[in-house]
Amino acid sequence: MADQLQRAHPLSGRLVSNAGVTVEPAPEAPRMILRAGKSALPALSKALGVKLPTKPKKSANGNGRIAIWLGPDEWLVIDLQSGDPAADCAAVKVLHSAVDVSHRNTAIIVSGTHSAAVINGGCPLDLSLDAFPAGAATRTVFGKAEIILLRETEDRFRIECWRSFSDYVFGFLEAAAVDTDG
Amino acid sequence: MLLIHCPYCEEERPEIEFANAGEAHIARPSDMDGLSDQAFEEFFFIRSNPKGLHYERWRHIHGCARFFNALRDTVTDRFVATYKTGEPKPDIAAEGKDQ
Numbered sequence: 001m002a003d004q005l006q007r008a009h010p011l012s013g014r015l016v017s018n019a020g021v022t023v024e025p026a027p028e029a030p031r032m033i034l035r036a037g038k039s040a041l042p043a044l045s046k047a048l049g050v051k052l053p054t055k056p057k058k059s060a061n062g063n064g065r066i067a068i069w070l071g072p073d074e075w076l077v078i079d080l081q082s083g084d085p086a087a088d089c090a091a092v093k094v095l096h097s098a099v100d101v102s103h104r105n106t107a108i109i110v111s112g113t114h115s116a117a118v119i120n121g122g123c124p125l126d127l128s129l130d131a132f133p134a135g136a137a138t139r140t141v142f143g144k145a146e147i148i149l150l151r152e153t154e155d156r157f158r159i160e161c162w163r164s165f166s167d168y169v170f171g172f173l174e175a176a177a178v179d180t181d182g
Numbered sequence: 183m184l185l186i187h188c189p190y191c192e193e194e195r196p197e198i199e200f201a202n203a204g205e206a207h208i209a210r211p212s213d214m215d216g217l218s219d220q221a222f223e224e225f226f227f228i229r230s231n232p233k234g235l236h237y238e239r240w241r242h243i244h245g246c247a248r249f250f251n252a253l254r255d256t257v258t259d260r261f262v263a264t265y266k267t268g269e270p271k272p273d274i275a276a277e278g279k280d281q
């Protein structure tokens with residue numbers, strides 16, 4: 001008799017918490033990579049309930065979703081309320097490509113006054129508030145892994161990475177966080 | 183770390199987000215079947231490999247993931263200009279003036 005299989009969270013039970021920073025896994029979330037031309041954007045934005053940003057390094061919120069500009073015709077849409085953004089796009093008749101990547105990615109939340117310094121332990125981007133304010137987001141690198149970095153607020157970041165890289169990324173953040181204790 | 187201006191991201195980004203993709207502005211022959219062995223060799227293998235200014239393709243692979251073109255000095259590693267795919271070559275003489 002087989003029990004129902006459960007998908008384990010790759011970072012289940014992991015936590016770093018000290019005076020300067022907290023590093024913790026984000027809950028599971030539906031996600032989608034969307035590719036589309038300029039003329040398709042109004043219809044797709046309407047179907048998703050969030051206006052797809054058209055400027056580099058921008059993100060947008062709406063309908064419980066985050067839409068992140070990745071390239072001139074590419075977005076990551078994260079749904080924080082267990083909706084199905086790919087299904088919403090399927091109803092749109094204009095040409096586009098919507099690929100569900102919910103189980104390819106996982107996310108890590110880094111928060112606290114030293115969160116930018118901890119991320120800069122492995123990420124070469126300028127994370128000063130002038131260059132990377134709240135709401136800024138981009139694909140970049142963290143150590144040897146590719147990540148998508150979103151600054152939710154001044155002191156809170158979301159790091160999206162591939163599920164199979166997440167142990168490496170979390171371990172790297174853990175090591176970088178040692179210096180922020182105290 | 184070298185900073186490279188991505189024409190799609192519209193800002194300078196760390197070099198480790200980028201990958202070089204060889205010489206730029208090499209047009210694929212429209213009549214591949216009719217090409218002589220020598221002409222194919224020239225198209226496929228032979229590159230200018232200059233010492234100095236070089237037009238080359240780059241990809242912002244860990245950023246916007248787009249290919250673009252760059253004019254780079256192979257001696258100093260200085261990027262003279264970067265521009266979007268499909269845009270004309272910048273004029274070397276004009277670009278070199280302010281060096």
Ligand SMILES: [Zn+2]
Pocket residue numbers: 188189190191192242245246247248
């Ligand atoms: Zn770019």
